[in-house]
Amino acid sequence: MGLEGRPKLFEVRVVDIDLHRNLIIMNTSDARELGVVANNVVLVTLGDKSAYATVVTSETITQPGVVALSKQTASALGVSEGDKVGVKPVGLPASFNALKKRLHGGRLSEGEMKSIIRDVVDGVYGEAEIAAFLVSQLYSELGEEELSYLIKAMVETGSRVTFEETVxxxxxxxxxxxxxxxxxxxxxxxxxxxxxxxxxxxxxxxxxxxxxxxxxxxxxxxxxxxxxxxxxxxxxxxxxxxxxLNLAPADDIFVNIERRLSIDPDxxxxxxxxxxxxxxxxxxxxxxxxxxxxxxxxxxxxxxxxxxxxxxxxxxxxxxxxxxxxxxxxxxxxxxxxxxxxxxxxxxxxxxxxxxxxxxxxxxxxxxxxxxxxxxxxxxxxxxxxxxxxxxxxxxxxxxxxxxQGGNPNVKPDDIQVGSHTFTLSSPLEGAVTHIDNAAVSLIARACGAPYDKGAGVRLHAKVGYRVNKGDPLITLYSSSASRLETAVRLLRDLNPVVVEGMLLKTLP
Amino acid sequence: MGLEGRPKLFEVRVVDIDLHRNLIIMNTSDARELGVVANNVVLVTLGDKSAYATVVTSETITQPGVVALSKQTASALGVSEGDKVGVKPVGLPASFNALKKRLHGGRLSEGEMKSIIRDVVDGVYGEAEIAAFLVSQLYSELGEEELSYLIKAMVETGSRVTFEETVxxxxxxxxxxxxxxxxxxxxxxxxxxxxxxxxxxxxxxxxxxxxxxxxxxxxxxxxxxxxxxxxxxxxxxxxxxxxxLNLAPADDIFVNIERRLSIDPDxxxxxxxxxxxxxxxxxxxxxxxxxxxxxxxxxxxxxxxxxxxxxxxxxxxxxxxxxxxxxxxxxxxxxxxxxxxxxxxxxxxxxxxxxxxxxxxxxxxxxxxxxxxxxxxxxxxxxxxxxxxxxxxxxxxxxxxxxxQGGNPNVKPDDIQVGSHTFTLSSPLEGAVTHIDNAAVSLIARACGAPYDKGAGVRLHAKVGYRVNKGDPLITLYSSSASRLETAVRLLRDLNPVVVEGMLLKTLP
Known part of the structure; x- marks a missing residue:
């Protein structure tokens, strides 16, 4: 039931605007005439190139007959200011029925899986559809065949490289x-x-x-x-x-949503x-x-x-x-x-x-x-x-x-700058390290500023099984920001990532 | 682990731009300094009012120190051009752990459910989180208690009205x-x-x-x-x-995503x-x-x-x-x-x-x-x-x-305009109507232009059980657009929504 026919033509302006997806700003009256509203996806075409873009509407930014494309969209199409592009509403995505099938417990064929991944990579799908695809896997695991179709489709929708010898x-x-x-x-x-x-x-x-x-x-x-x-x-x-490198680009889209939802289907x-x-x-x-x-x-x-x-x-x-x-x-x-x-x-x-x-x-x-x-x-x-x-x-x-790779091959360990703000936690008792909590260490190092602050992180002075005396250093925190270090130290005290246990657990009065 | 502290202040411009959610356009350097990237959500504050908005970045639209708010965001805050607003990154949404719990099969408490619905209504969540919440229900139904918490939370996060007598x-x-x-x-x-x-x-x-x-x-x-x-x-x-009317506004957000995913959890x-x-x-x-x-x-x-x-x-x-x-x-x-x-x-x-x-x-x-x-x-x-x-x-x-309600109380049926382009399908045989397909009738009426084209739709001349002669009218299509009518007629022939069956099914040579 898609609205068939020739796309309507619009003059292009290019705007420097980024929302991590292709955008097209249309005058509200043009959008109405095209039968789309804000947040719908349209197909923008120039010659034999095309790109999907999400509609932003405005009464004033673009006059009727003119659309503003984000730089990203313009570069995907190779258009410049003043060019005429075609704009066409997108009916149901090609893979809509396949997605629906998966959400209702069906198994996907190779063609269905490919159509979903194609729509993900092309930007036809919004976050909702991508999240639905991923969340469905938490409850209804992909079968082994479906998984192999998924992998093939993820490879085929991106760049591939070949080398002369075995990699x-x-x-x-x-x-x-x-x-x-x-x-x-x-x-x-x-x-x-x-x-x-x-x-x-x-x-x-x-x-x-x-x-x-x-x-x-x-x-x-x-x-x-x-x-x-x-x-x-x-x-x-x-x-x-x-x-x-555009290697399996669907993966980057999936990982972004998985991270937001804190899910990681096997x-x-x-x-x-x-x-x-x-x-x-x-x-x-x-x-x-x-x-x-x-x-x-x-x-x-x-x-x-x-x-x-x-x-x-x-x-x-x-x-x-x-x-x-x-x-x-x-x-x-x-x-x-x-x-x-x-x-x-x-x-x-x-x-x-x-x-x-x-x-x-x-x-x-x-x-x-x-x-x-x-x-x-x-x-x-x-x-x-x-x-x-x-x-x-x-x-x-x-x-x-x-x-x-353009680095200095003769760099020495001491040449590498680490965070100048540091804090060292000492052992409160004599004993042995019995546990170091991975998740807590990660959180603390990130609170210090890692990975964006390259010099931020932690150094462990003792690991599981090491014997320590009261007052021995256990862990040092590094950061290039005093305030970040302070936050990280609070977290260190809360999470206590390095556990030392002695023979004496407690004395009672 | 949220970045605490006072929000950074920015001068406001208001732009007429609509993406069906609150937007804030920031200079890329300001965004970097604030530690956010495009598509992140930030909290914008003016005095004791605040609103969440999605970040759009640009090198040129706003200079450093200035943010452009969509009209929707500006009106939520009651700000005008030139006002100074605070902008603060949002760490994990308050209900993040509750959502995670639901995605991993846990039951939500009243407080957890309320925090999710609050974040949905406030626009802290993007489509991915909302889709995840809804899709999880396809596989792991809400319990009766969870459902009552959901309903209460949906009511409490919107407007309520009371009347003097029983409604x-x-x-x-x-x-x-x-x-x-x-x-x-x-x-x-x-x-x-x-x-x-x-x-x-x-x-x-x-x-x-x-x-x-x-x-x-x-x-x-x-x-x-x-x-x-x-x-x-x-x-x-x-x-x-x-x-x-802002009645249970979470519902409108949910319905929008359910429609896109074609799901409708009971x-x-x-x-x-x-x-x-x-x-x-x-x-x-x-x-x-x-x-x-x-x-x-x-x-x-x-x-x-x-x-x-x-x-x-x-x-x-x-x-x-x-x-x-x-x-x-x-x-x-x-x-x-x-x-x-x-x-x-x-x-x-x-x-x-x-x-x-x-x-x-x-x-x-x-x-x-x-x-x-x-x-x-x-x-x-x-x-x-x-x-x-x-x-x-x-x-x-x-x-x-x-x-x-401001209408003409004396309007007569014939005063009501219906689509001027019509097409009537006649029965191909003598027999009785044995089935009328609801879904097909809906699709055909929508192809005619309903509900946006008020005069568009269909009239059934016979319903299930009616006897018809060959050539009797079965269904008439109405549209105010000749081309829409044409599309609808094609669909009518494909879907054949009114089934007539006679005694004689087929003759062989």
């Missing part, structure tokens, strides 16, 4: 503070072993630092796809931000990771799945279920995969926050030692990649990777990567 | 074309019997006409609350549009109806629930379940209620569309006869109101109501209502 990658599902720095060791170990690992990663969503945030302390991470391809060819390893997480990797040309992949109290995955049975999802989907998509369940019960290494973690990683690379939770994990994951490649026999990868790390070849490779 | 009302859950005119008979019958019935109703959402659309053909329906109170006191009956429907009625001061209510093929409620067991929800909730809220399950298997009366229905209702009132499905239904519902009031013994209401109708008192009362 390897390691990806952590995250959830543990301090984890962002692991890739700064793993990637150079793998690349130094001669394998291609053009790693793209995200910025932090709920953690104090993502790998992209941490690497950005040392080099550029906002590389173009051409730069990534060139560096990968030359250096083998890349540590780039994947945000603007199937959607698998789709998010695998779609980005496939779009990046990855053929052999190691998934790091931290398991433990305060991690995303709390226990072994949940981990097995999720790992099964990854493995079966990878199989359907022709991807070789290994899933490593790693210890995620406390932070990785001793720091959380971009600059602090960059410093810790650099120290480890230079000195070839450091926190076991950092080095053992990096070596373990790199070893699994080596096994996937056939360069190491099953069970031998870790030893080979450790050798590459200890030999200094990993550090050499890391310097090449930093240099290729 | 009665009749409300149809809808879903059957031609139903909008029933209230044009019921309300005057009840009012002529001396009972107060200040009926507010909605415009059509998916049907060809709502009662407000149909009444608007004869009189003003966009009355203020003061006008409604005054007319009710004087004439006893009112037929007004409830859209701008509990939410019950909340929608009861909250608006309680806000309007209604104490005794008759619910009309059409049941049948093509109606909202398809069968008796679904009807019983829904009726039970209404009855138990009314009990919890101190409302006397009767639910009438009525025949909804085909359209009511012979017309669908605002002007056509207004004409049919007026003819029935003047001539005291007409379609049985119209008159019997109106009399039945009015009779139930009389029984709820005690003016009729159980089982006797219908007879008394019919007497009021046949005596002409209902028509006299209707004229008073039309006059009080």
């Amino acid at each position: 390897y990658d390691v990806h952590s599902i995250g959830g543990v503070p301090g984890n962002s720095k692991v890739a700064l060791l793993t990637v150079p170990i793998v690349a130094a072993s001669g394998l291609l690992i053009p790693k793209t990663s995200s910025r932090a969503i709920t953690s104090p630092a993502g790998t992209a945030d941490t690497m950005e302390v040392l080099a550029r991470v906002d590389l173009t796809m051409d730069e990534i391809v060139e560096i990968a060819r030359r250096v083998k390893g890349v540590l780039a931000w994947g945000g603007k 199937q959607q997480m698998v789709a998010s990771i695998l779609s980005k990797k496939i779009a990046m040309g990855v053929e052999r992949l190691v998934i790091d799945m931290p398991v433990g109290r305060g991690a995303k995955v709390k226990d072994a049975s949940t981990a097995d279920k999720l790992a099964g999802l990854f493995i079966r989907q990878a199989g359907l998509l022709g991807l070789s995969i290994k899933v490593a369940l790693t210890y995620g019960g406390q932070p990785i290494g001793t720091t959380a926050g971009p600059a602090l973690e960059a410093r810790e990683a650099l120290e480890a690379l230079i000195e070839r030692k450091g926190s076991r939770s950092l080095i053992d994990k990096a070596v373990l994951l790199a070893g699994l990649v080596l096994e996937l490649s056939g360069r190491a026999q099953p069970g031998q990868g870790e030893d080979i990777a450790r050798e590459v790390f200890l030999s200094g070849k990993a550090y050499e490779k890391f310097k090449q990567i930093v240099e290729a | 009665y009302d009749v409300h149809s859950i809808g879903g059957v074309p031609g139903n909008s005119k029933v209230a044009l008979l019921t309300v005057p019958i009840v009012a002529a019997s001396g009972l107060l019935i200040p009926k507010t109703s909605s415009r059509a959402i998916t049907s060809p006409a709502g009662t407000a659309d149909t009444m608007e053909v004869l009189a003003r329906v966009d009355l203020t609350m003061d006008e409604i109170v005054e007319i009710a006191r004087r004439v006893k009956g009112v037929l007004a549009w409830g859209g701008k 509990q939410q429907m019950v909340a929608s109806i009861l909250s608006k009625k309680i806000a309007m001061g209604v104490e005794r209510l008759v619910i009309d629930m059409p049941v049948g093929r093509g109606a909202k409620v398809k069968d008796a067991s679904t009807a019983d379940k829904l009726a039970g929800l209404f009855i138990r909730q009314a009990g919890l809220l101190g409302l006397s209620i009767k639910v009438a399950l009525t025949y909804g298997g085909q359209p009511i009366g012979t017309t669908a569309g605002p002007a056509l229905e207004a004409r049919e209702a007026l003819e029935a009132l003047i001539e005291r006869k007409g379609s049985r499905s119209l008159i019997d239904k109106a009399v039945l519902l009015a009779g139930l109101v009389l029984e709820l009031s005690g003016r009729a013994q159980p089982g006797q209401g219908e007879d008394i109501a019919r007497e009021v109708f046949l005596s002409g008192k209902a028509y006299e009362k209707f004229k008073q209502i039309v006059e009080a």
Whole structure:
């Protein structure tokens, strides 16, 4: 029942206005005549290009016959001021019945799933439809076939890149503070072993630092796809931000809504990771799945279920995969926050030692990649990777990567600025650290300003199992803002993330 | 973890821009400094007034230090150009944890439900959160207690009115074309019997006409609350549009999203109806629930379940209620569309006869109101109501209502303009009408232009059970646009809404 026929023509003005979606400002009378109201979506066309845009109405900003397009919309269409564009109301989105089917418990075919993802990426859908699609998964999980259709559709609606040799990658599902720095060791170990690992990663969503945030302390991470391809060819390893590469762009739209609703359906997480990797040309992949109290995955049975999802989907998509369940019960290494973690990683690379939770994990994951490649026999990868790390070849490779990405390869750990406002909490008693709360550490580091304030974060002086004396430092907070530090200290006192227990629990009068 | 402290002050400009939500246009640098990005929500304050608004960023529209507020936002705050307003980022919405709890299967307390509805009404939530709340109900129904909290919260977050005498009302859950005119008979019958019935109703959402659309053909329906109170006191009956009266405003927000997603959770429907009625001061209510093929409620067991929800909730809220399950298997009366229905209702009132499905239904519902009031013994209401109708008192009362609402009380059916472009479909064979498809009739009448084109709609010449000869007219379409009529005729041929079956099904060669 869509209103068929030729679109009405309007003269274009371009306005500098951003609402994180395509906008078209129309005179109220034009909108009425077109049969649309504010917040409806219309199709704007110029020649053979078209873009969907949300209608904003005004009595005065644009006169009848003229529409104002946001810069984003104008650039999607390649229009300039004065051009004439066609504007047409959009009836029901092509995938409307498919979405309705899913909301009412039906299973989606490959075509239906693709039509939904196409409408999501094209901006035909508003937040309500996207939230409905995601929330439905909390109650009615995607079937394995539906999930594979979802992943394929997410890949097909974005850019894809191919490399001449086999592409390897390691990806952590995250959830543990301090984890962002692991890739700064793993990637150079793998690349130094001669394998291609053009790693793209995200910025932090709920953690104090993502790998992209941490690497950005040392080099550029906002590389173009051409730069990534060139560096990968030359250096083998890349540590780039994947945000603007148009890899599975539906994922960014989904993640934004998931974050707002604080939901994270398992199937959607698998789709998010695998779609980005496939779009990046990855053929052999190691998934790091931290398991433990305060991690995303709390226990072994949940981990097995999720790992099964990854493995079966990878199989359907022709991807070789290994899933490593790693210890995620406390932070990785001793720091959380971009600059602090960059410093810790650099120290480890230079000195070839450091926190076991950092080095053992990096070596373990790199070893699994080596096994996937056939360069190491099953069970031998870790030893080979450790050798590459200890030999200094990993550090050499890391310097090449930093240099290729426009950073200073000779930067020293002490050159890295951390927040000048600090606060250290000491142990109130003699005893042992029995627990460090991941979520509390993340919240406190973020309250300090991480990841936006690169120098903000926390350093742990003791980890689980360490013996401490009364007055020994437990945790130091860093921030470049005194007022942020103050807020973080209040939070530290409320949340008490580092638990010390002695033999004596309490004395009574 | 919200950023505490004093809001930053900005000079105000007012812009005429509408996106169906409060907007604030900020310079990108101001937004960055405030720690917000486009599409975030901020709290805007002036003195003791405050409003939430969605951030639009621009490099050029507003210079640093100046914000542009949409007219809607400015009027919510009572600000003028040049005033200084405070702007503060909003951390997590107050009800964020409550929403999260619901999405993860928890039951909401009264306080939690209230905080969600408050955030919905205040505009703290975007479409994603509202969709999540509604979609969760498809899978995890609200419990009876949660539902009563929801209804109370929806009432408390809007305006309420009280009358000096007991307020009665009749409300149809809808879903059957031609139903909008029933209230044009019921309300005057009840009012002529001396009972107060200040009926507010909605415009059509998916049907060809709502009662407000149909009444608007004869009189003003966009009355203020003061006008409604005054007319009710004087004439006893009112037929007004409830859209701008701020009655349970959360409902309008929910309905908008439900429509887009094509979902209609039962509990939410019950909340929608009861909250608006309680806000309007209604104490005794008759619910009309059409049941049948093509109606909202398809069968008796679904009807019983829904009726039970209404009855138990009314009990919890101190409302006397009767639910009438009525025949909804085909359209009511012979017309669908605002002007056509207004004409049919007026003819029935003047001539005291007409379609049985119209008159019997109106009399039945009015009779139930009389029984709820005690003016009729159980089982006797219908007879008394019919007497009021046949005596002409209902028509006299209707004229008073039309006059009080600014219409011409002496208007005659033939004075009412209907669409000048018409098309009549004739029966292709001799036989009997065995089915009329409600949904198809609605779609065709809407394709003709109803409800926006008041004269558009359909007239049925035969209804289920009528015998027709080959060539007899079955249905006539009306529109004021030749091209719309053409589209509707195509649809009519596709959907074939009036099914005629003869004895002879087919001849073979």
